[in-house]
Amino acid sequence: MLEAQHITYHINRKILLDDVSLAVRPGELVAVVGANGAGKSTLLKTFSRELTPTQGLVLLDKKPIRGFSALELARRRAVLAQQNPLAFEFSVYELVMMGRYPHFEGHPRPEDQAIVAYALERTGIARLSGRAVPTLSGGEQQRVHLAKILAQLMDADELNQSGAPIRQPKYLLLDEPTTGLDFYYQHSLLEVASELTRRGYGVIAILHDLNLVMQYADKVLLLKEGKALAFGKPASVLTADSIFKAFHLSVQIIHQPELDGPLIVHTRQTSPVPFPSPI
């Protein structure tokens, strides 16, 4: 289990996170939602150890995350960042191979090459493998980075016996993973994430599309101004009431028997101000 206990994070007396707790168990896809500036990315960065919380602890398997070496951590969790700067023109193949760096010394082994080839196929970018990453579109680049983190956590057993449960729980931290992706690949990405949870991965994803949360997340944390507003199953957390509290936006929740879950639709009549001033 990967969990954050009572996380508070200050920067220059500004409170970005105020006593937030969140845990993800193997097999779960946990979504984090909230308005811009609600503290979602900050929370994810404490999970990835990029930020040290002012108060509170992040634990992996009940052990403080501080105690892990960078390499141990890299084999247990992978991070899909919101920004992906790239200083030099690496090819798609080389960049995805970087996901395997925590696993080999010197030259990539055959299994590293096989895993990279699988990750390229799985994200639909195999035909781009020789291209320079900066020449790709935003959505294609996002898929390259997704392939990189898939390759980072996978091991040879998973490749050889597809669907078999993994030995040691592993975690994906996704910061707005659907950014730049078209309709098809938004769903494809979350399908990949769900498939991984079935194999025993835990996933935390910051998402903006509440309908994707309804459809794919097992649990959802709703943040507002650094505080946890609600946590639980999407259908019980994402109510018209809580969404109005978090986003100042009136919505209707539509239940259709032929859909997987409820549908959230913004209703313009009851919300005349599209950009409410922040309180």
Next chain:
Amino acid sequence: MQTDLSPLATTQPLPQASRPGLSRSKGWWLNGLLAVLLVVVMIWSVGIGAVSIPIPDVLAILLKQLGWEVGVVEPQQETVLTVIRLPRILLGVLVGAVLGISGAAIQGLFRNPLADPGLIGISSGASVMAVLMIVLQLRVFSDLSSLSGLYALSLAAFAGAVGTTLLVYTLARKNGRTVVSTMLLVGVAINVFCEALRGLMMYLADDAQLRAISYWSLGSLGGASWEVLQVTTPFLLVPVLLMPRLSKPMNAFALGESQAGHLGVDVSKLKRNVVILATLGVGVAVAVSGVIGFIGLVIPHLIRLVSGANHRTVLPGSALLGAIVLTLSDLVARTLVAPAELPIGIITGMIGAPTFLFMLVRGAGRKPYTEN
């Protein structure tokens, strides 16, 4: 309903990696080719000069040194080759290799393909110390042609390089982290200061000192000898041999510090290692041969244009091409106005600056530094 969302049915046999070795084999080819080229260039250029030695005679003399008597060797040619030319060629190879590989490493550190070892004050610090010593006329420097004077000057230059780099590095550290953009800006400021100090020393200098300063700040391999090689080779070889071991973390570093960290790279350790190795290499190179510009900037660029960005190829490739280009530049420097000699920095600058401009226009350096 959702099965069509998987781009690949997982029951299909595993795809073969479509081009697993693409960049790797290309890199091997390139570096193999460069290594062969370097040997050819060395043998060819060692025979050229005031006393011309045909290649078969060069080979015969070299084999004789190794203990194989092949044909008759002319004593005069043998002396010129073993006493004058060979140490100079070897020094050129080492200095070129260290400048090329350090340039590539520092560009990786700054995540900016236009960065140069000079940027963080290595060359500046080294040359300002040397100029200070020349003008202030400390006793050991009174006779610069003597071996002790040369060593002392080199030592001062090396100390200047280390000192300046540490200063830049320390000033750019904030809360235990090095902010790379600050490091660049501090480097710029220190460079300006060193330049002013050097200007002041040139203002104070007499004619003979001015000559020495200009000769030294434009660079030359004229000081090469077996003794110089003996002292400097270890310091020049260490960065060339150790830096390629950093290629994996340096590749990951191109994704930014936080993402490199996510991939298990100890980022502070990587930065420290690159700075130490580059300071050692370039500091000693500047100390022994003066300021030779543009090798560290242009060479890694050329390698990247051919092989792509993978440091596994770029680092050794930059060492090899740096060695080739400096050997050839020195050949031009010592033959163009023979029996006099041009400072080698003039040659590399004249070739390097237009190449650099050409690269800018072509857009090879279009990506500015981004910090996240």
